[in-house]
Amino acid sequence: MEILSMENVGFTYPNSNDEVLKNINFTINKGDFIVLCGTSGSGKSTLLRLIKHDLAPHGDLQGDIYYKGMRLEDHSPIKRAKEIGMVFQDPENQIVMDTVMNELLFGLENMGYSTPEMNKKIAEMTQFFGLNGLLKKKTDELSGGEKQLVNLVSVLLLDPDIILLDEPTSQLDPIAAKEFIYTLERLNDEFGITVLIVEHRLEDLFAVAEYVMVMDEGRVSYIDMPEEVVKKLINHPTLSRFLPSTSRIFLNFSESNGTKQIPITVKEAQGWLENQVIHPSKNREKHRGENKKILELKEIDFQYVKHEPPVLHNLSLNICKGEWHAILGANGTGKSTLLKIIAGVLKPQHGSIKYDGKKMKKNYHKTVSYLPQNPALYFVQDTLMKEYKMIARHFQIENANEKISQLLNQFQIYDLKDRHPHDLSGGQLQKAALIGTLLTQPAILLIDEPTKGLDPESKSRLAEVLRMLIKDGLTIVMVTHDVEFAASYSSTSSLLFQGQITTTEDTRKFFKENRYYTTTVNRITRKSNAPSVITIEEANEKWHVQENY
Amino acid sequence: MVRGIQSFHPFVLLVYYVLIIIGLMLYQHPLFLLGALFLIGTFNYILDKGRELKKWSFMIGMMITFIILLTPIFNRRGDQILFHFFEQPIMLEAVIQGIMIASTLAGILAIFVTFNIVLTPDKLLYLFSKVLPQWALLTMLSMRFVPLLIRKVKEMMSIQQVKGLSFNQGSVHKRAKNGMQIMQMLLTNALEDSIQAADSMSARGYGLQKRSNYNAFKMKSKDWLTLGSLMGSSIILLFGWAKGYGVLQLGPVLETIMLSGSEYIYFMTWLFLIGFPILTEGKEVIHWKYYQWKM
Numbered sequence: 001m002e003i004l005s006m007e008n009v010g011f012t013y014p015n016s017n018d019e020v021l022k023n024i025n026f027t028i029n030k031g032d033f034i035v036l037c038g039t040s041g042s043g044k045s046t047l048l049r050l051i052k053h054d055l056a057p058h059g060d061l062q063g064d065i066y067y068k069g070m071r072l073e074d075h076s077p078i079k080r081a082k083e084i085g086m087v088f089q090d091p092e093n094q095i096v097m098d099t100v101m102n103e104l105l106f107g108l109e110n111m112g113y114s115t116p117e118m119n120k121k122i123a124e125m126t127q128f129f130g131l132n133g134l135l136k137k138k139t140d141e142l143s144g145g146e147k148q149l150v151n152l153v154s155v156l157l158l159d160p161d162i163i164l165l166d167e168p169t170s171q172l173d174p175i176a177a178k179e180f181i182y183t184l185e186r187l188n189d190e191f192g193i194t195v196l197i198v199e200h201r202l203e204d205l206f207a208v209a210e211y212v213m214v215m216d217e218g219r220v221s222y223i224d225m226p227e228e229v230v231k232k233l234i235n236h237p238t239l240s241r242f243l244p245s246t247s248r249i250f251l252n253f254s255e256s257n258g259t260k261q262i263p264i265t266v267k268e269a270q271g272w273l274e275n276q277v278i279h280p281s282k283n284r285e286k287h288r289g290e291n292k293k294i295l296e297l298k299e300i301d302f303q304y305v306k307h308e309p310p311v312l313h314n315l316s317l318n319i320c321k322g323e324w325h326a327i328l329g330a331n332g333t334g335k336s337t338l339l340k341i342i343a344g345v346l347k348p349q350h351g352s353i354k355y356d357g358k359k360m361k362k363n364y365h366k367t368v369s370y371l372p373q374n375p376a377l378y379f380v381q382d383t384l385m386k387e388y389k390m391i392a393r394h395f396q397i398e399n400a401n402e403k404i405s406q407l408l409n410q411f412q413i414y415d416l417k418d419r420h421p422h423d424l425s426g427g428q429l430q431k432a433a434l435i436g437t438l439l440t441q442p443a444i445l446l447i448d449e450p451t452k453g454l455d456p457e458s459k460s461r462l463a464e465v466l467r468m469l470i471k472d473g474l475t476i477v478m479v480t481h482d483v484e485f486a487a488s489y490s491s492t493s494s495l496l497f498q499g500q501i502t503t504t505e506d507t508r509k510f511f512k513e514n515r516y517y518t519t520t521v522n523r524i525t526r527k528s529n530a531p532s533v534i535t536i537e538e539a540n541e542k543w544h545v546q547e548n549y
Numbered sequence: 550m551v552r553g554i555q556s557f558h559p560f561v562l563l564v565y566y567v568l569i570i571i572g573l574m575l576y577q578h579p580l581f582l583l584g585a586l587f588l589i590g591t592f593n594y595i596l597d598k599g600r601e602l603k604k605w606s607f608m609i610g611m612m613i614t615f616i617i618l619l620t621p622i623f624n625r626r627g628d629q630i631l632f633h634f635f636e637q638p639i640m641l642e643a644v645i646q647g648i649m650i651a652s653t654l655a656g657i658l659a660i661f662v663t664f665n666i667v668l669t670p671d672k673l674l675y676l677f678s679k680v681l682p683q684w685a686l687l688t689m690l691s692m693r694f695v696p697l698l699i700r701k702v703k704e705m706m707s708i709q710q711v712k713g714l715s716f717n718q719g720s721v722h723k724r725a726k727n728g729m730q731i732m733q734m735l736l737t738n739a740l741e742d743s744i745q746a747a748d749s750m751s752a753r754g755y756g757l758q759k760r761s762n763y764n765a766f767k768m769k770s771k772d773w774l775t776l777g778s779l780m781g782s783s784i785i786l787l788f789g790w791a792k793g794y795g796v797l798q799l800g801p802v803l804e805t806i807m808l809s810g811s812e813y814i815y816f817m818t819w820l821f822l823i824g825f826p827i828l829t830e831g832k833e834v835i836h837w838k839y840y841q842w843k844m
Binding site for chain 1: 757
């Protein structure tokens, strides 16, 4: 049964001549699970908001959107609010109440339910999602995954027929993201709720989705089953990066002539690999840092509050010159705290930090720069240029103007130099903040979760930029839980667990020995007869594949 | 913990506190007041072993001392001179009045300490929302967003510190300037975040129709019973007060402090009214002792 359809929909923002959406036609049936993907700025979010009529952006809308056979605007607002639910990207900002219970009640109260009705609905939902323990908690104290679950449940309480999700997992760590997606799958399977999700992280979603809708420059270019979309996109210059690595590794090594099944899940990919004969080709070693220690942390203890257990305990870490050091670890293990200690913002209670063999000096801020998780918080001025000039004045940098324009050109954002930081996209904002951190010509750059909320395209551009900087002699310390990103680009990896660095190893070795905390490609190849690899690039280097007939 | 006094409906609790505070102000009689003070102290002890009260004890102590010492010096009405102080006559009536004022204030403060423990913010907000639902909603929203804003400021400050912007070093002018910059950025960020919050609110149908109000608390039969007996005893007390019982006559002739005749009835009713939380808590303790003993 058809639930939602668009007929010749086009959309233009006011004061703009560019059509954001062009001639869009599609039909969604009840109970479909649809993933909508495409590069940033392809109009995905605009499309989603047009469906949630009450949040539709201002502008010129052509064509018609039908919901349950009637034009969207002909339904009553209450019906629309109830039946079309929406979950947004940032888990934090969409929570409006101080306790979980009040948050869940918020929507129900808006709809004018009576107290016994609310009690019944909440009891039922909390049972189903196992939220019992959270009900009385403050929303502040929840983890990112729990917050997003609360947001989902508070929408579900209104009993929607279709849920729209705008990059719901982009701010979550991989494990929480996976759980969230499985929750969606369960909703779809058990209640037949139609799901339309916009997402960049497609590694798991392709296995769950029934249909994938691909948008490119304001048009829907494909809407098809996941396997078909994989076939069509594999040769696309930018969109091929969106595909799950299970399919990419397959298509890298065998011709897709349409006869064979393209693997989507890890299990399917393992099955394909079993039938291949793979010879290891010559091993090329990756560029590694020199073995000269630039930063030495020794037996660091740190706690925020006297009576609480320490965040970091007896932590020792060596960082060598010129390496790209990734520090991995689950949420709440103190990764960001560690970065703040290295940056000199927090002072450890015990232990020593040595820079270049000597104790930290006063001009430490010049040698170490810090790129925060949310680059918007980096700026205090209202244009990029003003910000750079302020930094230059503060650190008395010579030839500041030249350096600034050189960096702006190098990062290809010269045209944006007089914009307000908040008017930039995620990727641009990160580059802009990066320029600020590089102005002082630091020896060490600290990066906190650089890939949060970035699409695959921006991620690989960021990686290129950082690689270039490494070549120029910069040392990078990166805190992340993006396993795939760390595996593809960093040279050394450390695991932070229970306040200690438990292992520090060469990245490839590090991930090969892990079983769960590792990349999808490694999970495919771990116990196969092929030499185990952690990324597709590594497989390209090391494998020589012969088809087994 | 939802036992004893805290298990009652917020409205019943509010009525209790209003009655006690009115009672403390009306019953100006040393024995009534001292009895009340003793019971309020016990109530505090039962709730949290007097921890909260201890935090206030210095202030309450200071106040009592000042009032007891100063009232006799400034108040010269009465006819029973106790002694002379710098050639000023100190009257017995004034001393008694000082004690009464001091214990009234001490009693009100001490009962407020229990008020803070028993009527938690959510219960207060519940009562509040019955009268002004929109303001209650606004309060709840700010209870969520103020801590969020504080956390953001802290994060921004630590980021700016690495950049070399300092908030605790340098001249006042420089620090103020840096602080203002942070404030400005914080406002921009907060505005942007609030757009998302507003979207999330209207996505869940906020403002489409009149909101209903979730009743987290229900009047149980025990609440009605308690409300009845509280009201009943306070009507008796009001009646007694109107007839002049429970108020010590200071002039023209000082009344004897000892109680007499039907005044005992009002005294007992007064003690019952104040001591009602102690009764419920005591019942709970006995109940548990008995329960464990039976196991």
